[in-house]
Amino acid sequence: MKIFICDGSPVCFFTAVFDAFAEKQCLITSDSEIQLSLDSEVIRVETDEAKALKVKRGIEKHDSEAIYDILTALRSGDSLKEQTVFEYIQRLMERKSSVKKAYNLPEVIEFNNILYKINGEVHRLKGLLRFMESASGAFYAPYSPDNDITELLMPHFAERFKAEKFVIHDLKRKIAGMYDGREWIIGYAGEAEIYLSEYEKAFETLWKKYYKSVTIKERPHEKQMKNSMPVRYWKYLPEKNNND
């Protein structure tokens, strides 16, 4: 079986789709640690803008909205995401029309599942992201999301905090979205050292107090809390870290 390994960028993925399209059985992945079987033939995909464009045009011809979903799905943290998206594209090209709601096809259900997870995480983090005020007045929000969603969060916060400067820092992928009060960009960002403003501690303390006071202690329901706010997100939530 042919295994197409791409570099993780959408362009490289679309190139791989072009190369793999005629194959009967193959796998597309950007996971370099993938388990290979004896009969596998590894192909390192060379990014080719022209091939990628042809694939994108082909998709758009049958479903003008699919490309947005596909680009979103490629942000998934799932190691099989490229294959899932590839199979979805195959069904779309076969049918020559939108398959978004063809819930009877397993490939469509799988594709919708990863989309659902990504969009769900975006919505969740619009709420759970926490900013702290730095000494310079800019706000800083560190996090490590399951999926690569910083770019999807930036428009929301740039609209909301129009007049503020802020940084959203994905520590897992070492990238950051930066907004200077006018426009935002995405860039590489390794470690960050932050000096907090003199008020930061006080507001954080008030927030923790609020969190404690608003809880109805007589009605414990930890399970529901954890379902809605999974423990892996707690690391960056002041109200869940009582170390002072």
Add this chain to the structure above:
Amino acid sequence: MLSEENLEILTESAKYDVSCSSSGSKRKNSAGGLGNGAASGICHSFTPDGRCISLLKILMSNECVYDCEYCPNRTSANVRRARISPDEICELTVNFYKRNYIEGLFLSSAVFETPNKTMELLYETVLKLRKIYNFNGYIHLKGIPYADEALVMKAAKLVDRMSYNIELPSEKSLKMLAPQKTKQSLLLPMKNLKEAIDYEKFNNMRRNVLPAGQTTQMIIGASPESDGQILKLTEALYRNMNLRRVYYSSYIPVVQSNKLPAVGAGLLREHRLYQADWLIRFYGFDVNEICREDENLSEDYDPKCAWALRNMNLFPIEINRAPLEILLRVPGIGAKSAYKITEARKFAELDFDNLAKMRIVLKRAKHFITCKGKFYGADSYEKVKYALLLDGKWETREQISMFSTPSTALSALTGNI
């Protein structure tokens, strides 16, 4: 800056208000401003009781001139009292918001000095937030009964949602338990606000008044009204007042009073009322189909199951052909599932396997549907009834375990005016 103690007192007094929703407003940010509305609402945290924190829910003061029997802040109660200034509230809101702790403010107050004085300070707070702090995030403001109408209208133009709690499901009970409030003092401002909203709507004007509408809340089980009466009232409030939500909070005795029952209403009743409320709002049910006026909802079956059991002659229905409004009436099939089915069957005839893969829960539904003519439900009415009963037991046990320690005491009370 606000002291920790005042924050504690005024949060603890506010926390029993059920509503914390931040949905329904698409308010835009202004140039140089802070915040906007998110139509779907956003939860910012969850407390160990499983509830969501969306808004900073706080009272301006818990010093109350009223003496409602059921309220922990009533004038005769011996509790810590506090009052904070508009600026303190603005500062806290804006700073919580910038850190993305909250989606906005839910501001309420006990009635201190006079209704007008209280309303004036609430108005001053929201005015400052909007005009001085340039805050465009979500604001839910509680209305103060008997406050001057002009003042209420001015406030309504600044906030996203307002609510007057009708407190009890009948005028008689209100007279008995909250004698200083009257039906008129709660319904009249609600009606005025509705008319102000309609006026903008019908004249195609820019929408300023309450883009997220009005809600209300009532206590269940402190007074003798039946579920049927409560639901009739609910339906009337949705129809006549155009409310977005009616919230219920089940009564549990905490105040010793010969006017209040000694036992609580239980949370199952509250749960059933919410289920019925959803059927009315989203599933095309009429109150009369769910519950007769002098009756209570079934404890054993959720209202949709109970309805389906009374109407077995309509079932089973064929999944591949039944129209959406019929799919919505199948126990176990919710709005999302029904929609998914209508979309998916355009591509292919669906069988049970397809439904399962689409994550449609068939445990209850299977007794009421066929797929390509096949039926996998129980073969007699008695068996269906029993299967649903067992299934319901699980559901109720979950529900009850959520809340049921005896010291739930305080939790059933509405903590506001």
